[in-house]
């Protein structure tokens with residue numbers, strides 16, 4: 001059988017200690033299959049970013065379990081030694097803002113990831129150019145970051161998230177700064193990529209325009225998740 | 236892997252270059268300071284070399300003639316010539332004074348010497364040695380005098396017949412060489428009024444003006460008027476003579492102090508310019524601290540401006556080493572720019588310094604190493620700040 005790309009059960013996260021403690025996650029359960037794009041929706045302060053940070057191995061959860069492609073990475077404690085390599089090789093990040101590196105050109109912004117993983121500059125740039133072409137920004141490969149429009153920057157950021165072909169991508173409000181047309185384009189691209197590379201993608205959003213595009217949605221409220229079939233499937 | 240530091244420098248090169256320029260001028264100042272010190276030492280060496288003496292004989296218990304005043308009777312050289320191993324002797328006087336030339340005052344060190352004897356300037360860049368025993372002068376080019384210029388020293392006019400280079404006193408005053416007797420007249424002889432006064436005083440003293448002893452008064456007056464001294468007697472030794480032995484002989488029997496070339500080196504470097512050297516060293520320390528503070532501040536602000544990028548780099552899996560390396564390389568790059576600017580500036584402005592500035596390649600290498608070390612240290616604060624950046628901040632709230 002095929003393992004789910006992401007499997008989370010009973011995950012909790014408490015910030016701080018004593019009176020100042022905040023229980024940001026109180027029991028999260030979630031399953032995402034390869035090639036699936038799911039929405040994660042919830043009001044501000046409900047724990048969306050916290051969940052992505054835990055899954056992205058940027059902060060440590062308090063308890064629970066997380067596994068990627070059947071491999072347990074967290075079970076009341078980290079089960080992988082090199083979290084940096086885990087982030088680099090198995091997880092792609094897309095943020096609300098593109099956060100491109102301004103002193104690198106578009107190609108090198110994307111090529112940096114395979115380079116950090118030890119790939120030669122030439123190969124890494126080839127790979128980056130392919131990915132940029134796949135995202136329809138191949139013609140901007142030589143440009144400097146400030147010359148790009150917001151939508152183009154966000155596509156470059158997606159190319160960067162995809163370039164190492166990680167099995168999962170975590171996107172935190174990736175369409176927030178975009179108008180609805182561009183927002184839908186970004187979602188269409190994420191869907192295409194999921195299909196093409198079998199990537200599991202979690203998109204955090206409260207963008208009304210794109211919510212209807214998800215086949216499956218997780219609602220998060222007060223640190224707990226509730227699954228809901230999306231409109232896209234119903235339609 | 237691409238060089239992140241280099242890309243960042245190219246991206247913000249304006250800021251980088253201007254900071255490098257500013258820092259470079261500080262480095263240039265530092266190198267010039269070191270050069271001035273080297274120049275002082277070298278001036279002393281050239282001075283000692285150029286007079287062609289093996290021994291300097293000065294007044295007992297003094298560090299004369301350069302570091303302390305010294306007076307030796309001008310006939311002492313005769314007995315010195317009698318010491319075994321002494322080949323030649325020359326009387327020399329030194330006097331710092333102002334001379335007038337073309338309406339402006341020049342501060343010089345007036346040197347009286349005996350042509351053909353030790354103490355004569357060894358190397359002329361133009362003109363000829365002094366041949367007449369009066370009213371000819373050899374001047375250092377630093378005085379601004381040219382051949383055939385006429386200068387007025389006290390009551391007489393002198394013609395410049397030769398020019399020297401790098402002949403300056405330890406205070407940096409260029410030298411003017413004149414025949415010994417002229418110099419002595421300037422330095423020791425009293426003016427006419429003083430002479431008349433003194434004669435009258437001697438005549439009024441019953442001890443010297445005795446009616447029963449004819450000629451006594453005249454003899455006393457003559458001795459008073461012509462009692463002459465010099466500041467140093469320079470000796471050249473016979474080829475096989477040991478200067479240390481000869482110096483010891485002179486000290487023991489002649490009631491005079493004798494210094495070898497090494498002794499004079501020691502006096503000039505260790506005693507005379509020791510204060511200047513300390514002062515210069517203080518400046519060097521202050522400049523180093525100021526430079527370090529500037530580099531630290533610049534690199535730190537540059538790093539704080541990149542917190543977001545650093546968080547992203549960490550999130551996508553860049554090692555701490557990669558990020559620390561980027562900051563360190565930028566600091567070193569800044570140092571390298573500063574050093575190149577500084578070395579160029581120091582070389583360009585060295586000739587317009589009033590004092591001789593000697594830029595030694597060894598000092599430049601040492602300076603480069605020092606600049607890089609300072610930059611490396613200055614980047615520590617920024618590196619620590621960068622390593623504290625939490626990759627979670629890239630994801631945001």
Ligand SMILES: Nc1ncnc2c1ncn2[C@@H]1O[C@H](COP(=O)(O)OP(=O)(O)O)[C@@H](O)[C@H]1O
Pocket residue numbers: 015016022023024042043044045046047048049050051631632
């Ligand atoms: N570093 C932190 N320290 C303490 N509390 C935090 C921290 N980050 C988030 N929180 C709290 O955790 C809860 C969930 O925050 P977050 O995951 O950012 O929510 P969302 O992204 O859904 O707006 C909020 O109550 C927030 O105040």
Ligand SMILES: [Mg+2]
Pocket residue numbers: 048049631632
């Ligand atoms: Mg959030």
